[in-house]
Amino acid sequence: MTIQIAVTGAAGFIGSSLALFLARQGHQVHACDWADPTGCTPLDNPSDSTPARLRVERLRILAQTPGVHLSHFDLAEPGAFSAWAAKCQPDVVIHLAAQAGVRHSMQAPLDFVAPNLIGFAHVLDACHRQGVRRLLYASSSSVYGMRESAPFLEEDRTDRPESFYAATKQANEAMAMAYHAQYGLRSLGMRFFTVYGPRGRPDMAPFLFAQAIRRQEPITLFAKGELLRDFTYVDDTVAAVAALAGPEANWEGATVVNVGHHRPVSVNHFVTCLADQLRLAPVITYAPMQKADVKLTCASETRLLSMIGQWPDTPLEAGLSQFVNWLQEWDPLDKPA
Numbered sequence: 001m002t003i004q005i006a007v008t009g010a011a012g013f014i015g016s017s018l019a020l021f022l023a024r025q026g027h028q029v030h031a032c033d034w035a036d037p038t039g040c041t042p043l044d045n046p047s048d049s050t051p052a053r054l055r056v057e058r059l060r061i062l063a064q065t066p067g068v069h070l071s072h073f074d075l076a077e078p079g080a081f082s083a084w085a086a087k088c089q090p091d092v093v094i095h096l097a098a099q100a101g102v103r104h105s106m107q108a109p110l111d112f113v114a115p116n117l118i119g120f121a122h123v124l125d126a127c128h129r130q131g132v133r134r135l136l137y138a139s140s141s142s143v144y145g146m147r148e149s150a151p152f153l154e155e156d157r158t159d160r161p162e163s164f165y166a167a168t169k170q171a172n173e174a175m176a177m178a179y180h181a182q183y184g185l186r187s188l189g190m191r192f193f194t195v196y197g198p199r200g201r202p203d204m205a206p207f208l209f210a211q212a213i214r215r216q217e218p219i220t221l222f223a224k225g226e227l228l229r230d231f232t233y234v235d236d237t238v239a240a241v242a243a244l245a246g247p248e249a250n251w252e253g254a255t256v257v258n259v260g261h262h263r264p265v266s267v268n269h270f271v272t273c274l275a276d277q278l279r280l281a282p283v284i285t286y287a288p289m290q291k292a293d294v295k296l297t298c299a300s301e302t303r304l305l306s307m308i309g310q311w312p313d314t315p316l317e318a319g320l321s322q323f324v325n326w327l328q329e330w331d332p333l334d335k336p337a
Helices: 013-024 050-063 081-086 101-105 109-130 163-183 205-214 234-245 267-278 304-310 316-330
Strands: 004-008 028-033 069-070 093-097 133-140 187-192 219-224 254-259 281-288
Touching: 004 013, 004 081, 013 028, 013 050, 013 069, 013 109, 013 219, 013 234, 028 081, 050 069, 081 101, 081 109, 093 109, 093 163, 093 234, 101 163, 109 133, 109 281, 133 254, 163 187, 163 254, 187 234, 187 281, 205 219, 219 267, 234 254, 234 304, 254 304, 267 316
Parallel strands: 004 028, 004 093, 028 069, 093 133, 133 187, 187 254, 219 281
Antiparallel strands: none
């Protein structure tokens, strides 16, 4: 059945992949982002920057895809999302637009206020006023903060953020719960766990490490490379989100769900796998653990499986192979001497 789906953050990593997937399923996808057609956002203006180049690539693919309708505006502008949603009349809203990055939030926490808090408030209110039946939105594994026990359960405490980014995602979950309590708005917060893959974020370890290894530059591993991360391939994540957005998904009210595979690996192991795919030896330096970092992320899949049943599970080596193949084609480099 074809439905009208709104996707925010369409120039982003997960958002662009999701919009493409949904359109190929035959849905009408109304996609928006605050990046302009050159890939620039209010927070990074040079059109030749790596983030802008990636956004242009994602937007180019979406613009060529039947069933995708692109718009460019800032969710934090009063009335912007409401007017757009009134025109689109979506059955489902999947809100993925946000300023992301734990370390960025240490350096510039105010960058997160307008997109993550004000923008989300506008989305919530427009969904309530326009009677949107289902709102799904991006949360993050970072809401769990620092903990030793695993796996992370959705009912675990999430009131001790280690970063301002995590605090904005905790706030989003609380805001969504309040809109359900007050107005009955049905919503699902999706706690993503370290998503990686082709056209991925350039500020995250897979992209940074791969580029450094390709250039034979040193990479810095914190906490001796022993931090554990529940890496999730982007196609797996997108398949789960699409299933959660469907009418068969088993969730009600205002709730949250982990989107991760319960298979954490050490950063050391991740780098070894990545270097194997690149067929190059990494140059590694070690540094102490950074503030706002956490030692472990590990998703419980129990609630997700109860909502959608089985979902794709791409092995790390296969996912990294796809990522490396894309990166080498997108950004060819001369081999080191």
